[in-house]
Amino acid sequence: MPRALAVAIVVLALLLAIPHADTQAQDEVEVKTRWVAYINPTDGDDYAYGVCVFGDYIAVVGWVSELPLYVSRPYVALLRKSDGGVAREWIGSERGAFYNCISIGGKLYAVGYTGIGTSNYGVIYVFDENLNVLARVTGERNSGYSSPAYDGKALYVGGWTFEDVNGDRIPEFVWLVEKRALDGGLRLVNSKKIYFNPLQEAWISDIGVDPSTGRIWAVGLYNRFNSLIVIFDSDLRELKRIGYPEGSEGHLGELYGIAFDGRQHAYIVGQYGVAKFTVDGELVAINRGVRAIKIVYGYGHLYTFGVEEIGGYQRHVLHIHDTNLNLAKRYVLSENVSARSSFLVGRPALEGNNIYVAGFDRALGDARVVVYSLSIEGAMATTVTGTEGVTTTETATTVATVATVTTTTTVTETTTVTEIVTITMSVLTTVTTTTTTPVYITVPTTITVSDGALTQLIVAGLASIGVVLAIALLLLRRRK
Numbered sequence: 001m002p003r004a005l006a007v008a009i010v011v012l013a014l015l016l017a018i019p020h021a022d023t024q025a026q027d028e029v030e031v032k033t034r035w036v037a038y039i040n041p042t043d044g045d046d047y048a049y050g051v052c053v054f055g056d057y058i059a060v061v062g063w064v065s066e067l068p069l070y071v072s073r074p075y076v077a078l079l080r081k082s083d084g085g086v087a088r089e090w091i092g093s094e095r096g097a098f099y100n101c102i103s104i105g106g107k108l109y110a111v112g113y114t115g116i117g118t119s120n121y122g123v124i125y126v127f128d129e130n131l132n133v134l135a136r137v138t139g140e141r142n143s144g145y146s147s148p149a150y151d152g153k154a155l156y157v158g159g160w161t162f163e164d165v166n167g168d169r170i171p172e173f174v175w176l177v178e179k180r181a182l183d184g185g186l187r188l189v190n191s192k193k194i195y196f197n198p199l200q201e202a203w204i205s206d207i208g209v210d211p212s213t214g215r216i217w218a219v220g221l222y223n224r225f226n227s228l229i230v231i232f233d234s235d236l237r238e239l240k241r242i243g244y245p246e247g248s249e250g251h252l253g254e255l256y257g258i259a260f261d262g263r264q265h266a267y268i269v270g271q272y273g274v275a276k277f278t279v280d281g282e283l284v285a286i287n288r289g290v291r292a293i294k295i296v297y298g299y300g301h302l303y304t305f306g307v308e309e310i311g312g313y314q315r316h317v318l319h320i321h322d323t324n325l326n327l328a329k330r331y332v333l334s335e336n337v338s339a340r341s342s343f344l345v346g347r348p349a350l351e352g353n354n355i356y357v358a359g360f361d362r363a364l365g366d367a368r369v370v371v372y373s374l375s376i377e378g379a380m381a382t383t384v385t386g387t388e389g390v391t392t393t394e395t396a397t398t399v400a401t402v403a404t405v406t407t408t409t410t411v412t413e414t415t416t417v418t419e420i421v422t423i424t425m426s427v428l429t430t431v432t433t434t435t436t437t438p439v440y441i442t443v444p445t446t447i448t449v450s451d452g453a454l455t456q457l458i459v460a461g462l463a464s465i466g467v468v469l470a471i472a473l474l475l476l477r478r479r480k
């Protein structure tokens with residue numbers, strides 16, 4: 001063999017062995033459908049909005065129709081995570097709807113509205129895992145709740161209310177955020193109304209707790225077409241109000257949903273695209289090339305869900321974006337359904353590398369609920385024995401990790417997983433997170449412990465081992 005060729009082969013072999021940039025590993029993220037569940041609770045129209053992880057189940061909330069008058073009734077289904085089979089269902093006896101849910105401490109909180117007489121009231125139902133109603137709490141007259149959030153201490157709900165603000169006897173739309181204690185009666189701790197002139201067609205579509213600051217973000221619209229974002233502290237003091245009227249740089253029409261990466265960024269999906277913000281509310285990037293209504297963050301990527309007209313039918317579509325909002329991949333989820341498929345507002349859920357999302361289709365004529373379980377492949381958790389005596393189970397993309405840690409070994413959890421499932425450290429034995437209250441893990445580790453109490457663990461430097469993680473991922477792949 002000529003020497004030059006031998007050298008070339010060696011060099012090539014070395015190049016192949018050297019992992020490329022970790023961004024390349026990120027680009028290889030793929031999504032596969034684990035299962036699709038079709039549920040048709042009634043012969044009328046049945047609609048799903050949000051989903052949340054609830055113990056061994058995926059909770060799906062929405063409303064169903066009671067024929068012949070199509071009276072809407074709030075609806076919950078619990079689906080087995082393993083195969084999407086319906087374990088339990090609940091249909092309210094009253095008029096109303098649920099828009100989103102959250103699970104905290106083994107209880108399911110579903111929010112929406114309920115009709116009492118001719119008026120609507122925001123409502124929070126609390127269920128156990130058998131869907132027994134543990135509590136039902138209503139808000140003020142003429143209100144509705146669209147979205148709940150939890151910061152590890154209190155429950156926050158966002159929505160709207162109608163109030164005659166200007167005294168013309170015609171009620172205006174007003175943004176409404178409430179903070180409630182997690183006691184049996186969900187005691188109202190504080191509430192905040194946001195008046196943003198003109199007060200026509202205004203509501204909050206989604207709220208969320210930014211894990212890196214603990215601030216509450218509310219997104220929605222005002223004056224029919226304009227985007228509105230308000231950032232609160234945990235006492236609901238307004239920190240920032242960001243309104244984008246038509247024609248302004250951040251205008252995306254109605255804002256539908258919000259997600260956080262735990263690394264000081266918020267991502268918002270609206271009628272005309274997606275936008276990225278710093279935790280202080282500075283617009284970083286905007287992409288108006290995507291039409292979506294739902295958003296979730298995981299493993300260094302954003303996943304947005306929308307609909308597109310394909311082959312004569314409106315179909316469910318998933319877009320994967322990098323954190324600069326560039327579109328990396330697109331999947332048609334309802335390819336096999338020859339009927340109109342659509343999504344409504346309401347959150348998807350992420351647990352481990354599984355995304356759960358719900359919509360509806362008209363394959364049977366009347367609307368039925370459709371739930372997807374999707375797995376993120378290529379960003380699978382990988383184990384790396386790193387420096388500083390730290391063993392970390394993390395993703396290749398070093399997303400922020402979330403956990404609450406006790407003084408000794410175990411980490412407690414509260415609700416749904418936003419990110420990493422397991423973190424193992426030399427100082428701790430097992431840290432299992434299923435929480436939305438995030439914790440930043442950095443290396444070398446600093447652990448603050450208060451006696452017996454659950455302590456948030458804030459460490460720094462994970463990013464520095466990102467390369468190591470990427471190498472490990474690539475090596476793992478090569479072994480397959």
Ligand SMILES: [Ca+2]
Nearest residue numbers: 042044366367
């Ligand atoms: Ca139906």
